[in-house]
Amino acid sequence: MTKINRREFTKLAGAAAAASTSVGTFAYAQGNKRVVIVGGGAGGATVAHHVKKGAPELDVTLIEVQPKYTTCFFSNLYLGGFRSFQSITHEYTGLEKLGVKVVHDLASDVDTQKRSVTLKGGDELNYDKLVLSPGIDLKYDTIEGYSPDAALVMPHAWQAGAQTQLLRRQLVDMKDGGTVVLAPPPNPFRCPPGPYERASMIAHYLKYHKPASKLIILDPKRKFSKQPLFEEAWQAHYDGIIEVKLTNDIDENRVVRVDANTMEVETKGGERIKASVANIVPAQKAGMIAHQAGCAKGDWCPIDPASFESALVNDVYVLGDASIAAKMPKSGFSANSQAKVVANDIQSKLAGKKRFPARYRNTCWSLVATNDSVKVGASYTAGDKAVDVTSKFISKPGEDAAVRAQTFQESLGWYAGITADMFAKV
Numbered sequence: 085m086t087k088i089n090r091r092e093f094t095k096l097a098g099a100a101a102a103a104s105t106s107v108g109t110f111a112y113a114q115g116n117k118r119v120v121i122v123g124g125g126a127g128g129a130t131v132a133h134h135v136k137k138g139a140p141e142l143d144v145t146l147i148e149v150q151p152k153y154t155t156c157f158f159s160n161l162y163l164g165g166f167r168s169f170q171s172i173t174h175e176y177t178g179l180e181k182l183g184v185k186v187v188h189d190l191a192s193d194v195d196t197q198k199r200s201v202t203l204k205g206g207d208e209l210n211y212d213k214l215v216l217s218p219g220i221d222l223k224y225d226t227i228e229g230y231s232p233d234a235a236l237v238m239p240h241a242w243q244a245g246a247q248t249q250l251l252r253r254q255l256v257d258m259k260d261g262g263t264v265v266l267a268p269p270p271n272p273f274r275c276p277p278g279p280y281e282r283a284s285m286i287a288h289y290l291k292y293h294k295p296a297s298k299l300i301i302l303d304p305k306r307k308f309s310k311q312p313l314f315e316e317a318w319q320a321h322y323d324g325i326i327e328v329k330l331t332n333d334i335d336e337n338r339v340v341r342v343d344a345n346t347m348e349v350e351t352k353g354g355e356r357i358k359a360s361v362a363n364i365v366p367a368q369k370a371g372m373i374a375h376q377a378g379c380a381k382g383d384w385c386p387i388d389p390a391s392f393e394s395a396l397v398n399d400v401y402v403l404g405d406a407s408i409a410a411k412m413p414k415s416g417f418s419a420n421s422q423a424k425v426v427a428n429d430i431q432s433k434l435a436g437k438k439r440f441p442a443r444y445r446n447t448c449w450s451l452v453a454t455n456d457s458v459k460v461g462a463s464y465t466a467g468d469k470a471v472d473v474t475s476k477f478i479s480k481p482g483e484d485a486a487v488r489a490q491t492f493q494e495s496l497g498w499y500a501g502i503t504a505d506m507f508a509k510v
């Protein structure tokens with residue numbers, strides 16, 4: 085099995101990264117082409133890094149509403165006590181040093197005729213190419229009683245930051261003997277194995293700190309990512325702690341209503357559970373700005389599989405969770421890989437650089453217990469209509485402890501590599 089370290093990650097993550105050239109000090113000249121990127125996460129920050137690194141003459145502006153970025157990836161490890169919050173929170177200084185203009189504001193409007201983005205603070209930025217990687221918005225109204233206010237009591241923690249800290253604090257404050265309810269979202273959603281890694285991490289915390297407590301999963305799906313691997317791990321490590329209720333013919337176990345005052349969670353089948361901690365993750369859709377720019381068809385944004393240009397709007401790219409990337413799951417690894425292709429396409433169109441054929445990769449690691457990680461992944465290419473799978477792999481049930489420990493080490497290398505790549509850390 086290949087072990088990925090930080091140095092090797094960039095090499096592996098996408099052939100298009102080869103388009104990057106050396107970086108020099110650069111003063112903006114008038115008339116330089118302008119690239120505006122909305123969303124400084126896995127997709128957007130990586131695009132900013134690679135466009136600026138590969139074509140320093142381009143004027144690159146990254147608009148990100150948050151001053152710092154907390155990764156959803158490894159946020160479950162924080163919940164389980166395996167990582168500190170600080171270790172999953174990153175700054176934009178590396179990108180700024182590279183010459184990217186980082187603007188902390190909300191992009192509130194896009195005029196695709198005028199090719200401009202308006203910020204909540206009032207500024208307007210013109211672009212030659214616009215990149216949208218805004219991640220997800222949550223469809224609160226798909227669960228009666230759920231809302232941004234209710235999420236302050238029953239966190240979703242599906243956008244990392246204050247929500248993740250809230251969920252962790254609730255677990256720590258909970259009395260032993262409590263009931264934690266985890267309601268995963270329906271498909272498609274950000275990070276298919278994420279709810280089940282989260283279940284593992286919460287169960288791990290309960291096992292060692294609140295052993296009389298239990299975790300009930302109320303899932304609106306019949307099956308889920310890496311299911312045999314998670315079920316094996318739960319049996320081995322958390323027997324008696326986790327109870328899984330998948331949906332069935334009458335959709336019995338889907339959460340349809342919550343009450344943040346009484347902490348009740350109600351399923352379609354009429355079961356009412358009084359939760360000590362309720363982690364409610366509703367259905368999702370592309371971030372607001374992608375809809376506002378006219379890039380969405382339904383909840384998500386169709387793209388050209390060879391470039392991640394919007395299929396609906398000229399001179400706009402949509403990548404990461406907001407896009408419809410067919411068989412590529414909505415993951416940080418996917419977004420980072422797509423970003424290399426987007427950056428290469430922009431450089432070729434605005435700076436005359438060589439264009440490389442699109443190649444994509446993804447691997448999702450999930451920590452299930454101490455030194456015990458499983459993974460699933462694939463390589464992809466651009467088909468005529470969609471991103472197509474060229475090869476895939478998945479961990480096997482019954483693997484020995486040494487393999488699982490090595491898989492965990494790989495995930496650590498990946499995390500260090502992707503965050504260095506996103507934020508241009510040296």
Ligand SMILES: Cc1cc2nc3c(=O)[nH]c(=O)nc-3n(C[C@H](O)[C@H](O)[C@H](O)COP(=O)(O)OP(=O)(O)OC[C@H]3O[C@@H](n4cnc5c(N)ncnc54)[C@H](O)[C@@H]3O)c2cc1C
Nearest residue numbers: 123125126127149156157191218219275404405415416417
């Ligand atoms: C619990 C959990 C665990 C996960 N684990 C993994 C994992 O192990 N591996 C993996 O690969 N992926 C994992 N993921 C998925 C991963 O986090 C996402 O797929 C990835 O972050 C998507 O990248 P993105 O660029 O589309 O969105 P994001 O990374 O969310 O970035 C979007 C950014 O845009 C900003 N933004 C949005 N709208 C605006 C606006 N209008 N103006 C300004 N800024 C705006 C947001 O503040 C945000 O910073 C996990 C997700 C969760 C929830």
